[in-house]
Every structure is written in structure tokens, then in C-alpha cells.
Amino acid sequence: MDSNTSRAKRTPLQPLRSAGRQRVEELLAAASDLMAERGYEATTMAEIAARAGAKIGSLYRFFPNKEAVADALVQRHIAILEDEYAALAKRAATLSPEALADILIELLVTLHPRVKSLSALMEARTDKMEIRDRARGHAVAGIAAALRVCAPGLDEALAKDMAAVVLNTMKVLRSMLANDAPTTSGAPDELRRMNRLYLSDRLAPFRRGSDNATDGKTR
Amino acid sequence: MDSNTSRAKRTPLQPLRSAGRQRVEELLAAASDLMAERGYEATTMAEIAARAGAKIGSLYRFFPNKEAVADALVQRHIAILEDEYAALAKRAATLSPEALADILIELLVTLHPRVKSLSALMEARTDKMEIRDRARGHAVAGIAAALRVCAPGLDEALAKDMAAVVLNTMKVLRSMLANDAPTTSGAPDELRRMNRLYLSDRLAPFRRGSDNATDGKTR
DNA sequence: GCATTATTTGAGGATGGACTCAAATACGTC
DNA sequence: GACGTATTTGAGTCCATCCTCAAATAATGC
Numbered sequence: 032m033d034s035n036t037s038r039a040k041r042t043p044l045q046p047l048r049s050a051g052r053q054r055v056e057e058l059l060a061a062a063s064d065l066m067a068e069r070g071y072e073a074t075t076m077a078e079i080a081a082r083a084g085a086k087i088g089s090l091y092r093f094f095p096n097k098e099a100v101a102d103a104l105v106q107r108h109i110a111i112l113e114d115e116y117a118a119l120a121k122r123a124a125t126l127s128p129e130a131l132a133d134i135l136i137e138l139l140v141t142l143h144p145r146v147k148s149l150s151a152l153m154e155a156r157t158d159k160m161e162i163r164d165r166a167r168g169h170a171v172a173g174i175a176a177a178l179r180v181c182a183p184g185l186d187e188a189l190a191k192d193m194a195a196v197v198l199n200t201m202k203v204l205r206s207m208l209a210n211d212a213p214t215t216s217g218a219p220d221e222l223r224r225m226n227r228l229y230l231s232d233r234l235a236p237f238r239r240g241s242d243n244a245t246d247g248k249t250r
Numbered sequence: 251m252d253s254n255t256s257r258a259k260r261t262p263l264q265p266l267r268s269a270g271r272q273r274v275e276e277l278l279a280a281a282s283d284l285m286a287e288r289g290y291e292a293t294t295m296a297e298i299a300a301r302a303g304a305k306i307g308s309l310y311r312f313f314p315n316k317e318a319v320a321d322a323l324v325q326r327h328i329a330i331l332e333d334e335y336a337a338l339a340k341r342a343a344t345l346s347p348e349a350l351a352d353i354l355i356e357l358l359v360t361l362h363p364r365v366k367s368l369s370a371l372m373e374a375r376t377d378k379m380e381i382r383d384r385a386r387g388h389a390v391a392g393i394a395a396a397l398r399v400c401a402p403g404l405d406e407a408l409a410k411d412m413a414a415v416v417l418n419t420m421k422v423l424r425s426m427l428a429n430d431a432p433t434t435s436g437a438p439d440e441l442r443r444m445n446r447l448y449l450s451d452r453l454a455p456f457r458r459g460s461d462n463a464t465d466g467k468t469r
Numbered sequence: 470g471c472a473t474t475a476t477t478t479g480a481g482g483a484t485g486g487a488c489t490c491a492a493a494t495a496c497g498t499c
Numbered sequence: 500g501a502c503g504t505a506t507t508t509g510a511g512t513c514c515a516t517c518c519t520c521a522a523a524t525a526a527t528g529c
Contacts, residue, residue, distance in 0.1 A: 048496070048505055070373045072291030075486060088508050091488065154289050154373075171434060192436035196444055199426065203418040215390060217411035225415055225448040232447055233440075267475060267526070294516060307478050310518065 044092060055093050057083040059107065062100050067148040071101060101152050105159055108149045109166045115142060116173030123177035128230040131181050132197070135174065136223055139201030140208060147209070171195055178230075182237035193233060200226050263311060274312050276302040278326065281319050286367035290320060320371050324378055327368045328385045334361060335392030342396035347449040350400050351416070354393065355442055358420030359427060366428070390414055397449075401456035412452060419445050 046052045061082035065074040076097055080090040094100045115138065123131055139146070153163055174194035179185050204222050207215075265271045280301035284293040295316055299309040313319045334357065342350055358365070372382055393413035398404050419441065426438050 046505085050496075051506065054506080070289065070291065072289060073373070076488080077486075086508050087488085088490085089506070092506070095488090097487070154292075188436065189440075192434050192440045195426070195434035195437035196422075196440045199422040199441070200419075200444075203415075203422060207414070207418065215411050215414035217407065218414035221408075221411045221415045221452075222418070224452075225419075225444065228447055228451055229444040233443075265475085269526075270476065273476080295518080296516075305478055306518085307520085308476070311476070314518090316517070 044095075046093060051093070054083070054085060054089060058085065058090055058093065059100070059103060063104055063148045066101070066104070066151045067144065070151050071154050076100075101159075105149065105152050105162060108145045108152075109162060111145060112142065112149075112166055113169045116170045119173045120176040120180060123180045126181055128181060128234040129227045131177060132227045132230045133223065135177075135197055136201055136204055136226060139198075139205055143205045143209065146202070146205065167198075170198055174198060178234065182234040184237045185234065193230075197226065197230070200229075263314075265312060270312070273302070273304060273308060277304065277309055277312065278319070278322060282323055282367050285320070285323070285370050286363065289370050290373050295319075320378075324368065324371050324381060327364050327371075328381060330364060331361065331368075331385055332388045335389045338392045339395040339399055342399045345400055347400060347453040348446045350396060351446045351449045352442065354396075354416055355420055355423055355445060358417075358424055362424045362428065365421075365424065386417075389417055393417060397453065401453040403456045404453065412449075416445065416449070 046055050058079060062074070062079045065078055065082060068074075076090055077087050079100065080087045083090075090100075094103070119135075119138065122134065126134065149163070149166075153159060171191055171194045174197055175187070175190040178190045178193060179187070200222065204219055207219050207222065265274050277298060281293070281298045284297055284301060287293075295309055296306050298319065299306045302309075309319075313322070338354075338357065341353065345353065368382070368385075372378060390410055390413045393416055394406070394409040397409045397412060398406070423438055423441050426434075426441065
């Protein structure tokens with residue numbers, strides 16, 4: 032009966048049939064949407080179940096408590112983000128700084144919903160922050176690696192600092208595209224411009240054949 | 251007895267003596283701190299009273315409900331932010347783009363706690379978003395005005411787009427300085443550098459005496 | 470000092486939301 | 500079709516938190 036670890040609150044109870052696995056997917060999707068919309072605290076377990084088309088009992092079959100739902104979401108989002116950033120460096124080899132800047136921007140735009148949900152989850156507990164920091168470290172490392180592939184000879188510490196800057200620039204674009212701000216419709220393009228300008232200026236000294244560093248039109 | 255407006259939930263009951271006014275200050279300060287730390291939902295009315303050195307009854311004497319506390323805080327923060335941005339344009343007349351960039355950055359760093367508290371409050375209700383948007387509009391308008399003072403002839407729409415970019419850049423620095431990220435200690439400086447680079451590049455064509463646009467050391 | 474009014478207090482009422490569990494139902498396998 | 504197990508259900512418990520209110524206390528004006 033108590034063959035499970037006695038340290039867990041209860042049995043985690045993972046799904047064993049396809050119906051259960053699908054239910055878990057629906058529940059997590061509903062929880063992700065709701066928590067991204069309203070935040071962790073404001074989202075109720077009953078709401079999560081309702082949006083997933085289930086009853087609250089089903090929710091508690093697969094997740095011992097509300098925190099476990101948040102944990103599952105965090106883990107899931109982190110894993111996907113790590114994959115994306117790990118894949119980034121491989122694409123960076125043949126790119127100009129300007130093209131790399133644009134690709135980085137595009138990447139975070141597509142990752143937007145997931146990151147937003149993640150930051151909403153962080154509201155919940157401080158002890159999850161270290162997980163977020165770990166993910167951030169992966170992102171920074173991935174971007175820094177891409178920068179150094181693009182510009183060999185770039186100092187590693189500087190690459191990380193620059194990666195942190197670019198990462199946050201991407202976050203900004205994300206929030207610009209999220210809020211519909213009618214007064215600043217040209218702002219996203221300005222941001223891209225700033226990003227290109229910055230990477231172009233900082234990577235120019237380290238590029239191969241740096242005779243024409245000011246012109247970035249490689250294709 | 252019901253001489254007050256019949257549309258309000260109850261009588262707002264503003265303080266009439268100095269003791270009451272001070273209590274309101276203490277209560278709002280406590281609420282601001284707690285909600286910035288833990289978020290709106292996670293902050294309880296009892297906690298607010300306790301941190302202010304009061305009992306829950308006193309809190310409810312001056313605020314009919316929790317939402318009213320949030321409203322008061324939002325209003326207060328917005329007013330101060332509007333003042334700061336309105337004062338900005340007056341300082342911008344004699345500055346170089348690079349110096350303006352640095353001053354803008356410094357400004358948002360000092361405004362950090364207030365903005366953080368504000369965004370925590372926004373978690374509460376969607377209908378407060380329009381207030382936030384209004385504040386954002388003031389900020390963008392203030393920065394855009396400063397840019398045009400610094401660079402006459404700059405198109406107004408472009409100035410607003412650039413202002414939005416700079417505003418968000420300031421937000422980024424804010425979050426960089428908040429989280430202690432040991433791996434990227436040089437990132438804030440890199441961000442300042444990007445900001446200077448961007449403003450310098452974009453404002454150069456519009457500056458008076460634009461013969462030495464690349465050098466920004468005005469003093 | 471006395472009357473009046475503002476402020477404080479804290480025990481409860483009401484509500485909502487996290488979580489339980491025993492019984493019913495659907496599914497998979499033989 | 501029968502059996503065992505996974506899944507579903509939803510009424511019910513518990514408790515934290517929002518909020519009330521009548522009585523106590525402190526401040527102010529005369």
C-alpha cells in the first residue's frame with residue numbers, strides 16, 4: 032500500500048491509459064492558459080478542470096495539489112526552451128551579425144506564450160526561481176555560443192554579457208507585440224534596428240574579413 | 251445617514267484627523283511593499299494591517315475592501331510617474347544623445363520599486379489596464395518630447411516609436427539590476443552601451459551642427 | 470471637565486477555494 | 500461476456516481570508 036516513497040505527500044499517480052494521458056494534456060494546457068492570463072494565485076483548480084472539460088476530481092487524480100500543476104508546467108516549459116536554445120548555435124555558423132540579430136528576435140517571438148506562462152508561474156514560489164535561473168543560464172549560454180560562432184575571438188565573458196542584453200531585448204519585443212499599443216506601431220522595427228546596430232557594432236572587430244564591417248547586407 | 255452617494259459600496263470614509271491621515275499612509279506603504287513582494291492575490295488584508303502596526307478593523311475603516319487599497323496605490327504611483335516624465339523634457343534641452351541616453355537609464359532605475367509595485371497591482375484586474383496604458387502613454391510622450399528637444403526636426407511618430415524602445419530598454423536594465431545574476435555582471439554596462447549607440451545613430455542626422463556625430467564625449 | 474466625534478479593536482459571520490473519497494463508469498484483456 | 504483496473508464524478512470537509520459591527524478608547528472643541 033505504501034510501497035511508494037514515504038516522503039511524497041501522496042502518490043503522484045501517473046496516467047496509464049491513453050485516455051488518462053490525453054486528460055493530463057488537456058489539464059496542463061488549460062492550466063497553462065489560465066495561469067498565463069490571470070496568474071497563479073487567481074487561477075482556481077475548479078477553473079482548470081472546467082476549461083479542460085473535466086471535473087475537479089479528475090484533476091486531483093493526476094496532480095496531488097495545485098503546486099504540482101505549476102511544477103509540471105514549469106518543467107515542461109523549461110525543457111522546451113532549453114531545446115530551442117541548444118539548437119540555436121548550430122544555425123549561427125554562416126550568419127552575419129545582422130542576420131543573427133533578426134533570427135534571435137524571431138526566435139523569442141515564437142517562444143512568447145511559453146515564456147509568459149513561465150513568468151506567471153514564478154509568482155508562485157521563490158524556490159522555483161533557481162529553476163528559472165538555470166533556464167536563463169541555458170539561454171544565455173546558447174546565445175553566447177551563437178555569437179562566438181559568428182564572431183570567433185570574442186571573449187567569453189563579454190559574449191555572455193552581450194547574450195544577456197540580447198535576451199532581454201527579445202523579451203522587450205515580446206511584450207511589445209503582446210500589448211497592442213496603437214501609438215507605437217513602428218516600435219518593433221525600431222527595436223530590431225537597435226539590436227542589429229548593437230550586434231553589428233560589437234561583433235565587427237572579431238569578424239572574419241572585417242574590411243567592410245559597417246555594411247551588413249550579406250544576401 | 252445615506253447622505254453619501256448611493257452608488258458606492260459603502261462610505262469611503264476618508265481620515266479627518268492627523269492620526270487617521272498618518273494611519274492611511276502607513277497602511278498604503280505596507281500594502282505597497284507586500285504587494286510588490288508577493289503579488290496582489292497572495293497579500294492578505296490581515297498582513298497589510300499587521301505590517302502597518304494596525305488591526306484589521308482600522309484597515310477597513312479607511313478602505314471599503316481590498317480592491318480599494320489596490321486602486322489607491324495605483325493612483326498614487328501613476329501620479330508620481332507622470333510627474334517624473336513631465337519633468338524630464340525640461341532637462342533634455344542641452345544634452346547630447348549619449349548623455350540623454352544615460353539620464354533616461356538612471357531615471358528608470360530610481361523609479362524601479364514603484365513600477366514593480368504597479369505591475370504587481372495590474373495582476374489584480376483587467377479594467378485597471380487602461381490606467382496603466384495611460385501612464386505608459388505619458389512616459390512615451392515625455393521621452394519623445396525629450397528626444398525632439400535634443401534633436402529638432404525628428405519626426406513625431408518616429409520619436410514615439412524610439413521612445414517606446416528606450417522605455418523598454420530601461421525596463422530591462424531595471425530587471426537586470428533587480429535579479430542578481432552573477433554570470434552576467436557586465437550586462438548592465440553593455441545595455442547602456444547599446445542604448446547610447448542606438449540614440450546616437452538615430453538622432454545624429456537631426457542634431458544641430460552634425461559634423462561630429464560619432465563622438466559623444468560632450469564634456 | 471464634558472460632550473462629541475474620530476479612531477481602534479477583535480471576535481465572529483460569510484464565502485470561496487483547496488482538497489478528499491467512496492461509489493459509479495469506461496476501458497482493456499482474456 | 501466477464502473480470503480487473505483505470506478513470507470519472509461531485510457532494511462534502513476544512514480552513515484561510517475577506518469583511519462586519521458594536522463596543523471601547525482617544526482626540527478635539529467648548
